[in-house]
Amino acid sequence: MLKIGQKVICEFSKEQLIVKKKLGEGGQGIVYLVEGRMGRKALKWYYTEQSTDEQKKSIRELVIKGAPKGKAGKRFVWPIDLVTTAATSNFGYLMDVIDTKDFAELGEVWAHLKPVPNMHARCRISYELANSYRHLHLEGYCYRDISAGNLMFNPITGEALICDNDNIGVNNQSNCQVFGTMEYMAPEIIMGEARPSTLTDLYSLAVLLFQFWIWHHPMHGEEEYSIRSWDLPAKKKVYGESPVFIFDPVNVRNRLPKDPEYDTPRKFWKHCPEPLKKLFIRSFTEGLHNPNRRVTEGEWQDVFLELQDCIVSCPSDRAENFWYEDLNKVSCWYCKKDIESPVILELITSCGKRNVVITKHTKVLLRHVDPYAEEEMGISVIGEMIQNPNNPSLWGLKNTTQKQWKISLADGQLREVPPQKAAPLVIGTTIDFGNGTMGQFKK
Template identity: 35%
Template structure:
C-alpha cells in the first residue's frame, strides 16, 4: 500500500467482470480516495470509498445513478461499480472519466493563481451560464445534486466550459441520503434543521445562487459587516450567519450586513459593475428566496439573464477592459478607468415561426462580436460557442468600417434602409448600417439599431 488504501498495480474488477489495474493516486477527500486506473477502453478515474462510508445506502445511490446511463459531457458521471475480487479491501468504488487538465477548480480562480490570470469577464459569464445549464439538465432528470459548492465545479479559463464532479451524492428528488451539503452553501432551512427540511432541487437553487455570486463577485452573498463582527467563526456563529439570521449583503430592506468598504472593496466594486438584470435576480433569491424556497430564482431565469448579459459585453475604448451591460440599458462607466463606455450598434434578433416566436434579443455589434447557432433557436437547450454563424469584421482596407460576415452554410437576405435588397452568400460580408435588416432563414431575422 502506497500513500493510500490501494496499491499501484493492484487489480480490481468491475461489476461487468472487467479487470482494471490501479495506477497512481490523484488525491483524497471527505469520502474516499481517487486513483487513476487502466482499463481496456483507456484510463479512468476510480473513487474508492473509506470503509465506514461504503455502506448499502451509498451502493444503492450509485446503482441508481449508473442505471441512468447518462452521458452528459459536463458531468463526471459514475459509470460502473468496482470491487476487490480478493476481498483484501472490503467495500467498493466506482469508475468515471478522468478530468482533463484544461479544467481548473474555482478556488484556484479566487486565489488568483497565475495560470488563471487571463480569465476575462466574458469567460466568467460563460462559466456561470454553462454551470446553470448543467444543473438545469440534472434537475430536468429529476435528480437533486444536494451539495453544490465551489469545490465540485471545474472550469476552463479559455472557453468557460465547466465540469461537475463528485456526482455520487446526487439522488432522485424525494429520496433520502446522508449528505446534506456544505454549510456556507446550504439553504437556510437545512442549516437550521427545520422539521421536514431535506435536500432537494429547491435547496439546490439556493446553493447554485451562492455559487454564481462567488463566481461573479468573488465573495459570499451573506458575509458582510455581520461576518466581520464575529470573533470566533464556530458552528454556532456559522449557523446564525447562514441559517437563523441570514441577511443578504444588498438586501434593500435590511442594511445590517452591508459590505465594509475598507475591508471588502472587491465585492463593492463588482456589485456596482454588475448589470441590474443580474443584481435583481440575486436580490430576489437572497431576500424572498431565503424565507420562501418557492421564490428562489430558477435555472431558466439565470440562463436567460446570463445569456443576455453575455451578448452585450462591451469593450471600453479608453482602457480596453470588458464591461457588462444590458440589452436596453444605458452606457455604464467602465469599472477599470471610470470613463463612459461607448455602446456599439445592436442587432435585435427574433427567431421562430408565427405560432412560436421568440421575444427579441439584442447582440452588441462590437469588433469581433459573434452570433452562434443557439441564437437562431427559439429556446436552445444548451449554448454552443463553437458553432459560429455570423461575425463582425473590419474592412481590410478601411479602418473603422465594419460589416457582418456570413459564417454559416446558408445564404442570407439583406435589406437596407434605402429599400435595396441583395443576397449574402457564405463567406461574404454586408456593411453595418442602422436599419439594415437580415433574414437568416427558418424564421430568424434581425435589424441593426443604434
C-alpha cells in the same frame, strides 16, 4: 485503504485495475489513480463508515442510468463503474481523470495560483454550470451538494466540469448520506424543515454563482464579522436562523463591514452588470425563504448568454465591459474612461428580444435567431462581420447560411442577401432571417 500496486475489480465491465498512486482525499474517501485496459482513470474509494449498502446501491443506479444526455451531461465527471476488492467490504467508483493543469478550482483563482477568467470565460462557465444542472433536474435528479469544491473550470476557454457526483439522487425520493456543505445549504435544510431537492439545489447554485462573480459569500457581512467564535451555532444562525443578504436593498442589518478586507466584494458588486445583480437580489431576498421564488437554471442561462453577447472592450486598455439596455453609458471598470456606445443587432424572435453587440469579431449564431435550437446546433455560425474588400472602412454581416436573407435599408429599399454575400452595417437596416426572426442594426 488501498495500497499502491493493489488490484481492484470493476463490477459491470469486470475489468481489473491496478492502483498507481494517491491523488487526494476528502470527507468521504480517498481518490487514487488506477490503470487498466481503458487507460488511466480516477477511483474514489470510500472510508469504512461511508461504505454503506445504501451508498453502493446509489452508485450502482448512477452507473446504470448514466449522465444526462448531450453536452450538458458530458460536464459531469459521472461514475463509470462500481469498484470492489476481495480484501475488504469497502468499495468505490471509477471516473475520468481531470487535467488539473488546464482546469482550476475557484480557491486557486482567489489565491492567484491560476489565471482569473475574463468576462467572456466567466459568462461561459456560469452558463455551462446552470445548463448542466438544468438537464440534471429535468431528468428527475437533484445534486444535493452544490459547492465550489465540486466545480472545476478552464479559466482560459471557459469550459466547466462538475465533480463528486456520487451524492446525486432522485428528487424527493432517494435517501442520502450527505445533505450538502453548510455555507451552500438552503435555510430550510439547516433548520431541519426540508430535505435536499431541486429547489434547494437552486439556492446552492445561486450561492456558488455569487461567489464566482463577487468572490464572497452572500451572507458574510456585519453578522459574520461580529462573531468571535465561528462555530456550528454561529454558522447555523448566519446561514439558517436569520440570514440577511449583504446587498439587500431594504434590510441593511448585514451590510459589508467598513474593513479593507471586504473591499474586493464591494468593488465587484459595484461593477456587476445590472441584469445579474437583479437575479442575485431576488435569490437572496424573495428566494431566501420562498423556494418557489428562487431563480431557475433557465433564468441564469438566459442572463449569462445575454451578457456574453454584449461584451464591449475598452479601446484604451482592452478591459472587457458589459453593455445592456437602460445603461446610460458604458464606463470602463478598469480605467474609468467612457466607452463609445456600440452598434447593436437587436433581434426579435418568437421568444422575445435579444441584443448582440457588433464588433469586427462578432459572429451571429443559430441560437440568436432560433431560440429553440439544441445546444449543439445553437453554436453554429449563421453570420459574421466582414470588411468590404474594395473599401475596408465599410463593414457588413456576411450570410453564412444556405438560405437567402431579405433586408430593408434605412431609406426603405428592399434587397435580398444570398449566401456568402453581406448585409451592409448601416444603422436602421432590418434583416429578415426567416422563421419569424427579424434583426435591426441600432445604436
